[in-house]
Amino acid sequence: MSLEMKVPAVGESITEVTVAQWTKKDGDIVEMDEVICELESDKATFEVTAEAAGQLSIKAQEGDTLDIGAVLCTIDESKAAAGDEAPKASTPASSGPEKEGKATGEVVEMHVPAVGESINEVTISSWTKKSGDTVELDEVIAEIESDKATFELTAEANGKLEIIAEEGTTLEIGALICKIEVTDGGGSSASAPSSAPASGSSASSSSESKETYATGHASP
Template identity: 65%
Template sequence: MSKEIKVPAVGESITEVTVGQWFKKDGDQVEMDEVLCELESDKATFELPAEAAGTLRIKAQEGDTLEIGAVICVIDETGSGVSSEKPSAAAPAEASSGSAGPKATGEVKEMVVPTVGESITEVTLANWLKADGDFVELDDIIAEVDSDKATFELPAEATGILRHVAQEGETLEIGGLICKIEVMEGKPASSNSETSSSVAASATPSPSKESYATGHASPAASKILAEKGISPEEVKGSGKDGRITKEDAQSAQKQAPVAKQEKKEESVAQPAIRVAGSRDEKREKMSSLRRTVSRRLVAVKNETAMLTTFNEVNMQPIMDLRSKYKEQFKEKHGVGLGFMSFFTKAVCVALQEWPAVNAKIDGNEIVYHDYCDISIAVSAPKGLVVPVIRNAEGLSFDQIEKEV
């Protein structure tokens, strides 16, 4: 008996979806409610679970656009009991065929940047997930590519040896050559040994069920985790088969460094001490998405009316402190204790806690400053002047007052 899996209705205004990626291959055994693939609409990405247990027969390929109600795959329920006997019977044949290793076919598959949207003309290679010279199988994720709207994964289009053409951080046009795959038949001996060991391990009962989705973050969750600076490995997914959902990413907190890392930091703390008055900078290249966001924000600021927000702060403790010590302060340091030194120190603390506020954009890079230069408007006899206090984060209250 065969069960047809159709594209479900996902919204009133959505009439078609695109097959994003298959988590299972044609002919694989699947269980009830196991995630088969990802479907993408013009509004969201969602998962398609299996509606029965059996052998999967794929009808639509990755990238195909289907209407709501169209058949996307078929599950052969009659083949569910046969598959359990196949591994033992086929094991000797696989061992004998695998010992020979992969064979080169002489064919070279050139992979180009796919079309990811009508308005997207170029993408940036974010990072390689497979190294140059690695053996990859069909549909293995080999790289992550950034556009000015989203980040997407690049699957291998053939089985063989991967050869990098483009480097990380390089910007490529749609259709540009990104890598080559030297097509081969069979698998390397190492993969067969790993397969046999994994089969042996699967024979023993395990407390948790893991699959491709375990620890895998959805596109929305990946974006939130990247903004927080949290690795997906640090988050435990609550979704199907351990998948990281958007809610998991929103509630995730950056873990405190473990004791081992603290010891390592202590050992290198001496050379890492920042010299007083240093003016170090750190540069990070922006992704295409970040560049587009920054460009649009500047355009909005210049083209629309901006709203100024006023926040009230209780300054009474500062006023009491100043009244109590201002005479002693002036006698000791020869300068009056004003409010600007309090404001300056508070700003420096905030900038060190949020370095992005103290950063600037230089071309396609974000430049983070390890110092705080504070400008203060001062009324002088000749008019209003704005002196700049350099490295204010390292100055004391009396030094700030003297600079002003």
């Protein structure tokens, strides 16, 4: 079964977007909620995440300008069935203790990313995770909104989440939004983004890069 993914509504005044880049290639197997491409309008940049696990078939190429609601890609869910079962059989035993037990002592601070030139503050719309939950690198953990659009925030490391700003809180760009206590679950993949955020400015730029290459996963 193939799922059609369409350009999401990213703001009341935005009627079309441009495909800035695909983070996955045509034919790749993607996971649900994984960032697959980046869209941009004249006001902001947004990320799009996979709505299902399966094989990606790209319909709109980089540089294409599409109307809201136009087809971006399709995902063949039948192609992911075999792949999903294999890791589930082997990972519960190993990944459980790995994520729970091996804290590295490193803490990644996540700051409100820059989501548009004219946007100075955002509001925490909702958290998809709770304080104390274990999160994975690039997993969607919260939704933030401005007066122009809604954006998704993704984890910058594997580890345990500590929420600093609760739902409904309005924050300025660059303000501290949460922390992640890094664990060994994905040490190598988490270490690159998490080493830079040690300082406030680099943490902010790390968050910003995720908005542009990857958080805006613009929510439909």
